[in-house]
Amino acid sequence: MKRINNIKLKILKQTRAFYIWELKREESLTESEKSKYLIALKSIEKIIKEKEDSLEREHYREVIKSES
Numbered sequence: 001m002k003r004i005n006n007i008k009l010k011i012l013k014q015t016r017a018f019y020i021w022e023l024k025r026e027e028s029l030t031e032s033e034k035s036k037y038l039i040a041l042k043s044i045e046k047i048i049k050e051k052e053d054s055l056e057r058e059h060y061r062e063v064i065k066s067e068s
Helices: 002-024 030-067
Strands: none
Touching: 002 030
């Protein structure tokens, strides 16, 4: 399960990088497209943060179990 989460997290980070790259190429985007990219980027950032926090909590639990 941890490996699957890491893969998904990697894909999310790649998607975030692509959206940021697209936003930097402003001349190719309409205002509507730019708005959609920004909304999606905020959602992706939130999901990445939640997944990273979840992985940290999981790691912390494993450390506690191994110390017991």
